[in-house]
Amino acid sequence: MIGLYAALWGLVQGLSPILVPVLGLYDVLRRNRAATLRLLGLLWVFLFAELLGVTLAGLLWIRHTLMPGRPRERFLEEHYRLQWWWGRLLLGASARLLNLRLMVEGDEEAAPGPVVVFMRHTSIVDTVLPLVFLGSRHGLRLRYVLKKGLQLDPCLDLVGGRLPNYFVDRSGETEREIEAVGELAKDLGERDGVLIYPEGTRFSARKLARAREKLAEHDPLLHELSAGLTHVLPPRPGGALALLDTALPAGADVVFFAHTGLDHLERMHDVLSGEVLGSVVRLRMWRVSGRSIPVEREARLRWLYGQWARVDAFAAEGGTRSVPAPAPAIEARPSV
Numbered sequence: 001m002i003g004l005y006a007a008l009w010g011l012v013q014g015l016s017p018i019l020v021p022v023l024g025l026y027d028v029l030r031r032n033r034a035a036t037l038r039l040l041g042l043l044w045v046f047l048f049a050e051l052l053g054v055t056l057a058g059l060l061w062i063r064h065t066l067m068p069g070r071p072r073e074r075f076l077e078e079h080y081r082l083q084w085w086w087g088r089l090l091l092g093a094s095a096r097l098l099n100l101r102l103m104v105e106g107d108e109e110a111a112p113g114p115v116v117v118f119m120r121h122t123s124i125v126d127t128v129l130p131l132v133f134l135g136s137r138h139g140l141r142l143r144y145v146l147k148k149g150l151q152l153d154p155c156l157d158l159v160g161g162r163l164p165n166y167f168v169d170r171s172g173e174t175e176r177e178i179e180a181v182g183e184l185a186k187d188l189g190e191r192d193g194v195l196i197y198p199e200g201t202r203f204s205a206r207k208l209a210r211a212r213e214k215l216a217e218h219d220p221l222l223h224e225l226s227a228g229l230t231h232v233l234p235p236r237p238g239g240a241l242a243l244l245d246t247a248l249p250a251g252a253d254v255v256f257f258a259h260t261g262l263d264h265l266e267r268m269h270d271v272l273s274g275e276v277l278g279s280v281v282r283l284r285m286w287r288v289s290g291r292s293i294p295v296e297r298e299a300r301l302r303w304l305y306g307q308w309a310r311v312d313a314f315a316a317e318g319g320t321r322s323v324p325a326p327a328p329a330i331e332a333r334p335s336v
Helices: 002-030 037-066 072-097 130-138 148-152 154-162 176-184 205-218 222-226 235-249 268-273 297-316
Strands: 102-105 113-118 141-149 166-168 191-195 253-260 280-288 328-333
Touching: 002 037, 002 205, 037 072, 037 154, 037 268, 072 130, 113 130, 113 297, 130 141, 130 166, 130 191, 130 253, 130 280, 141 148, 141 154, 148 154, 148 166, 166 176, 176 235, 191 235, 205 222, 235 297, 253 297, 280 297, 297 328
Parallel strands: 102 280, 113 191, 113 253, 141 166, 141 191
Antiparallel strands: 102 328, 253 280
């Protein structure tokens, strides 16, 4: 994949003297607000960030190998900082190329750790939001629950594999995978957290309908609890509850991370529709004390779905009303 990314970046770079004027003329004729040029810019930045990230990860590995006495904690800290820089680069470039305005409320509630973060998932961009607004801004070192297929991405594979993340094998044994996810929440400190996307995949109306059909067949309680959801998928309880079972007895709290404004950017080529250009992206976080969360399984499920309904309400209203009562929103444009 590194070779493929390098070849693609070289191709885009080499053909840019032709691509830029041709695509620019196409955009003028189509009057599509330079959507094609913006997509080309996003592709260039993504490939550049990948190649530079892999290079820096290689240099960190060489330094660590040549200096065997260096503390491993220092090695991990350098990779967290590399991860934060990578997130700032991608989010900053996306915000500028797509003319996004990011309005942030409640991110100060995410720190300090230990915390378990439950985040809404709708877009390719929301994967870097926690790196910027929780990691880079507050120094929170997040451990991610990710799908195994993401290891095809060179940076996620190299850097993510060196940090205490877990790549879930969806084709593997479910109980073993859930147990491994729960292990990720062990030994969290004041600068640590675990992040999971409880929906398990990006939202779409079709996926929501299918999820509710499955719950109706196999889990009447969750089907009942998910009845009012319209803009989020029902949380999958396995990994979420496993993290709570491990983290809460050790004194962790839970942070919910809701956002809206990225719903039309599920994949990179969705830029061509123009729907996301100029969007206001609203982010809202709120913290729940771990001591207030029920212990019994059914009560904990009702609590989780109740909180997720608040995420849904925020998304349904376009973020115009905060959940709960808001602190003043802060407009943020991450620097590249």
